Amino acid sequence: MLEHTMGWASEELASIDLGDTRRNRRAIQLIERLAEHPTASIPGACNGWSETQAGYRFLG
Structure with missing residues (x-):
């Protein structure tokens, strides 16, 4: 699952609530991907x- 591949962002955004757990996971994943490759x-x-x-x- 996505939780296994996520690190710092899932910790920083542990209390995120976008109304759906799938949106929460997607936000965390996208933030991590963009942070890994900022340009x-x-x-x-x-x-x-x-x-x-x-x-x-x-x-x-």
Whole structure:
């Protein structure tokens, strides 16, 4: 699951509440990906097309 791959962001945002646990997980994952590659585009920071699409859906 996503929780296994997340580190500092899941700790920092432990109390995040976006109304749905899936949104919470997606926010944490996207923040971690963008922090790992701060100068990359969203597709460049995400791991694959499905994660990129999910990131864009989240931001939309």
